[in-house]
Amino acid sequence: MRTVKASIIGFGSIGQGVARVLLMKKEYLKAEGVEIKIVAVTDSKGTVIDENGLDLEKCLAAKAEKGTVAEKIMSGSEVIRQVEHDLVIEVSPTDVITGGAGLENMQTAFENGRSVVTSNKGPLTLKFKKLNELAEKNGCAFRYEATVGGAMPIINLTKEVMAGNEIHSIKGIFNGTCNYILTRMLEEKSTYSEILTEAVDLGIAETDPTYDVEGIDTAGKVVILANTVFGMDKTINDVDRTGITQITYEALEMSAKNGKTIKLIGEVRKDGTLTVSPRLIPIGHPLSVSGTLNVASIQTDLAGEITVTGKGAGSVETASAILSDIISIYKQD
């Protein structure tokens, strides 16, 4: 049995999802020969540490009751530096403009010889090459399936399962919030702002939805795909980006009359073109998925077109991608 000591840096929706999934899959992991012992959990207020392994049920209960797990004031990067462990599960809030605390956490992890599994896009859209070089230099694993499409397997699919294929392009819906808004506008014959209000009420959109509706989130994912799958060195500034704020109900209705629907599509092509824009999709086309679903279509030389779809967000769904990354690192040993 391989025991892996890990920290969870960030204990919001995804961090808690990781804790739940680790509890749910404890026996499964044992059968795979892996025991994940969480030695530190950090949220915005501080940290709880137990080098013998924390009781994750208690961490979840403390978060629900008190709003925090913090027992001492200690930041994520301090935990990564000072607490002895193998793996950093970096799920702190994303910031695609500066990289946020996540960037420092990942750099610190590699400098201290710790592997990283993350759902945090920000650092990868800004410093992808540098982070990968740092991981390699320090002999650390770096996995980030959860950064693109949540539960939808796209990075590992293209890098591993489809090895040998030359990939021409990847296009898809990578933001569930935009997909929800466009789907509901047509269903409810409503304006963008009316459905946005509904999405905020349901917790599908943030109070400040700019990041989603202006296509910034999708652009970040397109950059990660470009760098991972095509080996490019792109940043979010290289994406030609248009969001969905100008889409009208009338445009959706006209499209429907022509047998089409409008979706926010992110696309990366091997010629280096990165775009995010609303596009007309024929109804029934593999990319015309509804609601909060994500979908990606991969054009290849041998396999032709491969399409995958799945839940692009959600606590447990995203945690499932993190779990698969963890297993893939430690099962290889």
Next chain:
Amino acid sequence: MKVTMDIELKDEPGQLILALEPVSRNKANLISVFHYHKTNAAKTGGGKVQVQLVLDAKNSVINKIKEDMEQTGIRILRIGEEKYRETITVIMIGHVVNTDIRDTVSRIDETGIAEVTDMSLSMPEINEPTSAAITINAIGKTELKKVVALLKKIAEEKELLLVLPIELE
């Protein structure tokens, strides 16, 4: 003379007979009927099918058939010799009318390689953005790319949102 006619029908029983009735009534010689089964989904989307008729008839008879078909609600996508091979429908959103819709159409038509064949507008309120669905026929794929580049330029100049079909590179 031989004429090729591309038409769009509702994907419902009896629609093809409805389309062929004016051909029979006007005594044109029907040479072939071709259903675009495989490409229908991509070209027209759900609920509609594209059919190509090849007819042998005088010009005046063809015009009469065209009129009769249009009266029954059939959409004529292309007629005549093999001039236009590519069709796209795009959406434009913004102050489409205030930014001179005639100018937009003229600039496409004046290229000589494409023309606007259908347009529908929706203006919910006077100060609200207008949405337009514009169907354009082009001579071929290369010409279609040029027209798309022109559309992008017009949209940028007039600050309109251009929504293009996914199948376009």
